[in-house]
Amino acid sequence: MPRILITGAAGFLGSHLCDRFIKEGFQVIGMDNLLTGSLDNIKHLFPLKEFEYYHHDVSKFVHVPGQLDYILHFASPASPIDYLKMPIQTLKVGALGTHNLLGLALSKKARILVASTSEVYGDPLVHPQTEEYWGNVNPVGPRGVYDEAKRFLEAITMAYHNAHQVETRIIRIFNTYGPRMRVNDGRVLPAFFSQAIRGEGLTVFGDGSQTRSFCYVDDLVEGIYRLLKSDYAQPVNIGNPDEITIKEFGEEVLALVNNPAAKLTYKDLPVDDPKVRRPDITKARDILGWEPKVSRAEGLNRTYEYFKEVVKTE
Numbered sequence: 001m002p003r004i005l006i007t008g009a010a011g012f013l014g015s016h017l018c019d020r021f022i023k024e025g026f027q028v029i030g031m032d033n034l035l036t037g038s039l040d041n042i043k044h045l046f047p048l049k050e051f052e053y054y055h056h057d058v059s060k061f062v063h064v065p066g067q068l069d070y071i072l073h074f075a076s077p078a079s080p081i082d083y084l085k086m087p088i089q090t091l092k093v094g095a096l097g098t099h100n101l102l103g104l105a106l107s108k109k110a111r112i113l114v115a116s117t118s119e120v121y122g123d124p125l126v127h128p129q130t131e132e133y134w135g136n137v138n139p140v141g142p143r144g145v146y147d148e149a150k151r152f153l154e155a156i157t158m159a160y161h162n163a164h165q166v167e168t169r170i171i172r173i174f175n176t177y178g179p180r181m182r183v184n185d186g187r188v189l190p191a192f193f194s195q196a197i198r199g200e201g202l203t204v205f206g207d208g209s210q211t212r213s214f215c216y217v218d219d220l221v222e223g224i225y226r227l228l229k230s231d232y233a234q235p236v237n238i239g240n241p242d243e244i245t246i247k248e249f250g251e252e253v254l255a256l257v258n259n260p261a262a263k264l265t266y267k268d269l270p271v272d273d274p275k276v277r278r279p280d281i282t283k284a285r286d287i288l289g290w291e292p293k294v295s296r297a298e299g300l301n302r303t304y305e306y307f308k309e310v311v312k313t314e
């Protein structure tokens, strides 16, 4: 039975990855320090013998006894509000945490896939974003702690690949959504859904003309699975190229939730908020045979079912 370590296991993406790899017949070791994750996301796995859980901060030396075949490094605060609140932890998990896990991969002869982000493109001057674009990042702005940590993550991952022949994979994740997103993580989808359900104003930042391209979590997980199994060590964009303005996105959520008390309201645009974002997924298509399958209408329906429940029980 292959054995895989998943860091950030109690988070939104990490918990879906645990589910998927257990389904694929892996022994899964979930690791988290619960800074932004929640055991609610993985409590259904605790009775399974295929699942082990270690409470640990990967910014400190990581010890895992026994055989290890694969590592998925998904630990990090990931919403702009979270990494603004926790700038040092964000830098440490992206830098020191990645270093520790690459060292573990080297010593265990394990293949490691690290989670990078579309934030490495910053406020992009090339649209849509191809992997060849180097980005437009402000290192000392509020998003710099995340963007530069992830850029360092990519650099040190390539260094371990080149200097030590570690089998490495780098995914650049674009905006992803689905069940288990934290209601109050500050990201646009949990904010809009919870506000619409409660009959509050949906907080559109700026005039809402900035764009994002939202990928449903099951599609992302499939992309991660295929990338891990591939032999491609350069970064690969995984995301849904279906681009929409934030204002239109708010209108879609309003139409779905259909609460007459809810409406769009406008707030200041955060500093360095990227004006556009859309992945070029030619590489994912050609190398992995991957493309998203779940439309936004379908994905939003499924996600609404989740938020209805969690907002009600808050």
Ligand code: UDP
Binding pocket: 079, 080, 081, 175, 186, 187, 188, 189, 191, 192, 203, 204, 205, 206, 210, 212, 246, 269, 270, 273, 274
């Ligand atoms: N946004 C918004 N209202 C919110 C939260 C976010 O209008 O309550 C906007 C934000 O300014 C950005 C987009 O939605 O342009 C996506 O923000 P999010 O925090 O989800 O992630 P980002 O893509 O910026 O990392």
